[in-house]
Amino acid sequence: MQEHIIPHHFSVDLEQLKAIKNHNAFLIWFTGLSGSGKSTIANALNQSLLARKVHTCILDGDRVRKGLNSDLTFSPEDRKENIRRIAEVSSLMVHHAGLVVLGAFISPYEIDRANIKAIVGEDKFVEVYVSTSLEVCEKQDVKGLYKKARAGEIKDFTGIDAPYEVPQNPSIKIDASKYTIEEAVSLVLTYIERKLNING
């Protein structure tokens, strides 16, 4: 099906984009259980980056699943396709718009997270594992979804009747119950400082 797709050579490259943006482009990927703190930390990090004039785009599960991926369920196959599409979109934003993309998705399968790295490129991928325990996430139950999952009103809920495979080698691991939001942001900022290379 792809044999007649012959790519046009677009001449804008990452160096040109960097000259305009004044920083490098890459993907910061937050993975963890529902309610672990992915979106909260990504949002606060986004504010810090914008304050430093870094050009960003933030993507999260609730947003993308209402639009681009509204045809997908939470079956393993659909989660795979969800993550694949988001990785492709993120890659376009990184490589062709020069943005720092912040993605916050449960992304429970190791193989799908490895696929993101392959799509966007290993040197353009930072994996943040938000390791807040199921016990804490369920106790807080920010959206009331764990209660519904326990009552059988939601099927295939991650951590209850669907798996979460713990990342084996994340760039950063943050248990959000042990840090303030500001501290969590600071951990990520310290890690990405050199990679960002503002005005470098």
Ligand SMILES: Nc1ncnc2c1ncn2[C@@H]1O[C@H](COP(=O)(O)OS(=O)(=O)O)[C@@H](OP(=O)(O)O)[C@H]1O
């Ligand atoms: N069955 C089931 N399992 C897990 N999560 C569920 C489910 N049904 C709905 N939700 C809500 O959808 C959000 C997760 O979407 P994601 O796209 O991040 O999931 S995945 O990466 O494809 O696994 C997730 O949002 P977060 O709480 O922000 O993680 C939930 O609010």
Ligand SMILES: Nc1ncnc2c1ncn2[C@@H]1O[C@H](COP(=O)(O)OP(=O)(O)O)[C@@H](O)[C@H]1O
């Ligand atoms: N240090 C922290 N980091 C992130 N979230 C925290 C922290 N302390 C408390 N919270 C709270 O935990 C909840 C995390 O929810 P959310 O960010 O929506 O998680 P997720 O995106 O992983 O589903 C929010 O209500 C947030 O205010």
